[in-house]
Amino acid sequence: MNTFGKKFTMTTFGESHGVALGCIVDGVPAGISIDEAFIQSELDRRKPGKSNLETKRKEDDKVSILSGVFEGKSTGTPIAMIIYNEDQKSKDYDSIKDLFRPAHADFTYWHKYGIRDYRGGGRSSARETAARVAAGAIAKLMLSAIGINIQSGIKAIGNIKGSIDDFEYAKTSPIHALDKNYEDKQIEAVTSARDEHDSIGGSVLTIATGVPIGLGQPMYYKLDAVLADAMMGINAAKGVEIGEGIKSATLKGSQNNDQISSLGFKTNKAGGILGGMSNGDTITVTTYFKPTPSIFQDQHTITKEGIETICSLKGRHDPCVAIRGSIVCEAMMALVLADMVLLNIGSKMEHIEKIYS
Amino acid sequence: MNTFGKKFTMTTFGESHGVALGCIVDGVPAGISIDEAFIQSELDRRKPGKSNLETKRKEDDKVSILSGVFEGKSTGTPIAMIIYNEDQKSKDYDSIKDLFRPAHADFTYWHKYGIRDYRGGGRSSARETAARVAAGAIAKLMLSAIGINIQSGIKAIGNIKGSIDDFEYAKTSPIHALDKNYEDKQIEAVTSARDEHDSIGGSVLTIATGVPIGLGQPMYYKLDAVLADAMMGINAAKGVEIGEGIKSATLKGSQNNDQISSLGFKTNKAGGILGGMSNGDTITVTTYFKPTPSIFQDQHTITKEGIETICSLKGRHDPCVAIRGSIVCEAMMALVLADMVLLNIGSKMEHIEKIYS
């Protein structure tokens, strides 16, 4: 089960320290201009080592398209993309091959499969998200053709939470901060955690504008439910909210209902979704990331044989996974919306008559 | 897209004021004792009109099994269940047939489909969740056979949040309150909202105990991601957390990592899930519900033609959907876990050799 989506789908493969990772993007409509430079630029936004707030693993993350594009256009056949792994320091992981790092997937992989590629977390490494970003870039190319635009940024690092959502600013911020007034404090929280050999959590706000009304299947493939799936499925995510989210649960209906005028919704507490379908307003999703599980302090754990031991990690890790996670949130939202755009067509006979007349 | 799950699946049908609603539960292993009284008792926990804190719509919610059970046992064929609608006051809805109730799905259904059964919200009515509870009861019967137990209760109503999680107490509380010390205040919050012709939000904690290690597919059908999908897909849900959830995003790794001893995890911040797979500890999920959108105060809205008008609702509604929502949360968690139990088998050759030798 390495496929995401129903009609516009991404199937990924690859381990952190294997030969390569990549994906097959299927269901891409024919006739989209596939801008390879754009895909690479998306990968560059996610790639590690851009600043000292990130892991020092050096990966160019150079992506190659293997199929599905002809003379610069999508052909309707599957688009395969591959990224070869380069800066693998597998030796770093010898010391952990027989123990379970706390808060990592080592324990569960081992018990589920009876075998695990322990090098860099294997399949469960956040490195897999490079494939998501590549696939998400294809989705963005399709979405932008019909006016849908996706953006993201860091809302909070630890307890330092911004109050302005400036997505343009986030594009230039080394931590993708949405609020420049809090950026310095947020950077300080990251560096201080890193200097203490610790890590820190954070949250990401992701939005989509220009979304037509009616995307989302209204019962078991609801837009909000699938976004929750998409975001919660990103490494280290532990919470997801749509619109006002948790705050809604503390309000009264008279405070929370978005009333409607002839110009549209007067407020957007709903985060752009009603009954599982987009209502034409901005889609807003907040994703909460736990602190990076890899910390450089001694921790209690056990070996595969169940013997208690101390886990002392070496290696190279982001002190705050939320930062690069924001790029992955965008990719996941793009994949969800591209899928919903396709699935929505055919919801009424009018569509069918329009296509087949 | 009215099917939930991949191997143990539920497909539901039915509108609030149609002839009947129900479901087909597929993928149920043969040989489970199907206790019809238990299924009915689960529906009774969810059914409306049990107290004056709930809608006064009177529905017996009597369920009939149509197939898939022979001499008291599941046969491996699909189990269809049906609940006929009884207390339909469709007249109540004449006044809203041409306008969009704020915070309801009226607006999006109309735009997506060009037609809507406006009576009682049609398909988007929470009445559909009766089918989920019936299907969830089948899932519970299967899960209990291997020692998995699911429980839920109300954590907060509005800003009144309990601090003790007493699931036994919740079973007897009219509002399924987890903390008896806060129950009165929580009831008061509901009645006060109701008396003000308003409604109020709330949150539900759902847990599963006895879960074997390794449930969940580790990439795109992760246990936490699918639980997020399941919970966010319940009517009025706006936020989902796994384990510490949002709080995790404010912590440092040294605070959030669950260290391990030879007796198991020392803490359970993770909510029983690592890398998308169950780790053997208690699964904990919190679901946040917005206030019931139907309130009995004048609200601004528009008609289908886009003309501004006032929405003045009549009818019968729960002032706090989270309360009965807690029963639905249990059902959804049961469905997710039943699916994961089946999907996990075959993850290693050892399983296959055990079955086919």
Add this chain to the structure above:
Amino acid sequence: MNTFGKKFTMTTFGESHGVALGCIVDGVPAGISIDEAFIQSELDRRKPGKSNLETKRKEDDKVSILSGVFEGKSTGTPIAMIIYNEDQKSKDYDSIKDLFRPAHADFTYWHKYGIRDYRGGGRSSARETAARVAAGAIAKLMLSAIGINIQSGIKAIGNIKGSIDDFEYAKTSPIHALDKNYEDKQIEAVTSARDEHDSIGGSVLTIATGVPIGLGQPMYYKLDAVLADAMMGINAAKGVEIGEGIKSATLKGSQNNDQISSLGFKTNKAGGILGGMSNGDTITVTTYFKPTPSIFQDQHTITKEGIETICSLKGRHDPCVAIRGSIVCEAMMALVLADMVLLNIGSKMEHIEKIYS
């Protein structure tokens, strides 16, 4: 796995001698006029007991729609339909409850599930096809709105094979014979088999006209492959051909290739499908049915315990399942094409721009 299709789907339930059987049809576009009389008339074409060439089981097969239709139109929500069982003579089956009828599914059900509803074959009874015909009728209503028409008829009974394909004639023939010149001999073959307490095989030709070019997904959901799945999945089917089928395998390319003129294909050896996609010509599929496995002669078999015994059947059975099977072939082709019509939309950006502009 009781669901057929990917976007326009049918999920069926029910056993031969259970309470009821039925289906949920999902993915039906909103705005189709749902003609209940037409659906019933399709069921009437399939229902047993219309002549002495068929089983004498008397079933009205009266279908009720439970959901998904409002004021005569589909609403985009799932359409559930139910048919209650009436003329159940379950006693007839007491003698077979512990043995395996040759050429029936008794043996395999028992081994797979460890339990079986032996009454009338339980789930594996051809009675389940009533649900397919009901769902197929909905598909036909959608298809006819865009000019697609499906017909079928009997090509051969035993070795008596017609040479003319007159689908209008088949509609009035008690055995759905396509060639009136062979009808009498074909009827005689059926009655003679019946009188000898035996049964006989036959084949069905099913066609679709008015099919737009491009239906079918070109790799793993090919139109021809899915039609093969659909037809081979009907009870008693043992062979499927597209176009010239088996005969093609004896020809040279120069004989088999359909050359093209500005007016279209000069021949239709391909049966209207190239590369898994419809080419605009008539879709032709031949389905081969084995003789009814239930015969009234002594046969060798074993009991559940593996003891050799004699199987002497009583009951009521069609001597030739191909006859009523032809109605099921139409339903299955309609379901496949309805699914393909929906899946094809979005294959190119032009579609997407047309819908979302």
Add this chain to the structure above:
Amino acid sequence: MNTFGKKFTMTTFGESHGVALGCIVDGVPAGISIDEAFIQSELDRRKPGKSNLETKRKEDDKVSILSGVFEGKSTGTPIAMIIYNEDQKSKDYDSIKDLFRPAHADFTYWHKYGIRDYRGGGRSSARETAARVAAGAIAKLMLSAIGINIQSGIKAIGNIKGSIDDFEYAKTSPIHALDKNYEDKQIEAVTSARDEHDSIGGSVLTIATGVPIGLGQPMYYKLDAVLADAMMGINAAKGVEIGEGIKSATLKGSQNNDQISSLGFKTNKAGGILGGMSNGDTITVTTYFKPTPSIFQDQHTITKEGIETICSLKGRHDPCVAIRGSIVCEAMMALVLADMVLLNIGSKMEHIEKIYS
């Protein structure tokens, strides 16, 4: 829709003259010894240019595993494999870029997508089947661990049909002939077609032995139906039979029913499948291939603009696609059975208790 299977799945990518082709095999249980030499040997059996009865395109078809294998064992994560294209003579195809080759997918691709990679048939080239063979090899490794063995061979070329099914002989025959007594005549039929600048059809028998009872889902994922899908989906297939197949349709029940003794079925007319499930006997499937559509004689066709023209092909093609097709039939049967082996687990509670106790 480039994925085949439900639990053990293969997703393929690649065009005939693109950079590479390959696949992701997902759902592979952990702990299988992945013998790379075996996978390559399977590809070698299919690769072109082994004799003058095949296309002269020279492809080494060297496969590389990119993921999912660690220290020689499957890990439960997706296994990606890649084959780079080498001997591309894309120039050969310039003359056909604006016209539709008769009996090819050119016409339908163009109409469906509005764009096509015309070089060597693009995605619809039989070259894609290399990926199927690689994936099928993984399936075979899993199946052989539980005693399931798959074999195939040529039954007929044109009208020259063998009467003995010697699968050992087929392994050494350049045309995979099952009957050595007919091999010479069959070879002659191929060479004679080739020398006439023509092509010829043929049929393939594929069998599986050692199949446990109960594989196959009994309603809409029947073993026979999915095999029909799998075989009909191979390039150039036009007919599929299970067991006696078409001949069954000419028989009486007393002739066709497989009676049962305490030693098993007395005959195997059913081809090892009853009610969509394996009955423990040998699975037998016959697949009928049309003649290669590419012939070197002038044919009438039209251009993309609809202008009549003559199609005069150059290039390198197999005169009889059935021959190499037999290797693909094996791969497809292996993929179907591997999927069914996994899907069958969990059909009864006994399985579940065995795994989770």
